[in-house]
Amino acid sequence: MYLLRESELRAASWRRSSYSNxxxxxxxxxxxxxxxxxxxxxxxxxxxxxxxxxxxxxxAFLTSL
Incomplete structure (x- = not known):
């Protein structure tokens, strides 16, 4: 299990799925x-x-799709 601090998530660079319309x-x-x-x-x-x-x-999840 990986834990990330809330501050790490707020400062993260988020990328939207290419499948978003x-x-x-x-x-x-x-x-x-x-x-x-x-x-x-x-x-x-x-x-x-x-x-x-x-x-x-x-x-593994993406590969199974």
């Missing part, structure tokens, strides 16, 4: 700059909780 649909954002973990959030609720996945688990 820009019309208010469901959008996922991921934070850059963390080597062991990948923070993921809902772009419509940036102040809401963030899910943090180990990079290997996230990569």
């Amino acid at each position: 820009g019309n208010g649909g469901e959008c996922v954002e991921v934070a850059r700059g963390h080597t062991e973990a990948l923070p993921v959030r809902d772009s419509k609720g940036p102040g809401k909780p963030v899910l943090v996945f180990p990079r290997r688990s996230w990569q």
Whole structure:
């Protein structure tokens, strides 16, 4: 399990999914700059909780898609 400080998440550079349509649909954002973990959030609720996945688990998830 990876823990990131709230300040690290606020200062993170977030990137929106390339599948987002820009019309208010469901959008996922991921934070850059963390080597062991990948923070993921809902772009419509940036102040809401963030899910943090180990990079290997996230990569396995994407591969399975």
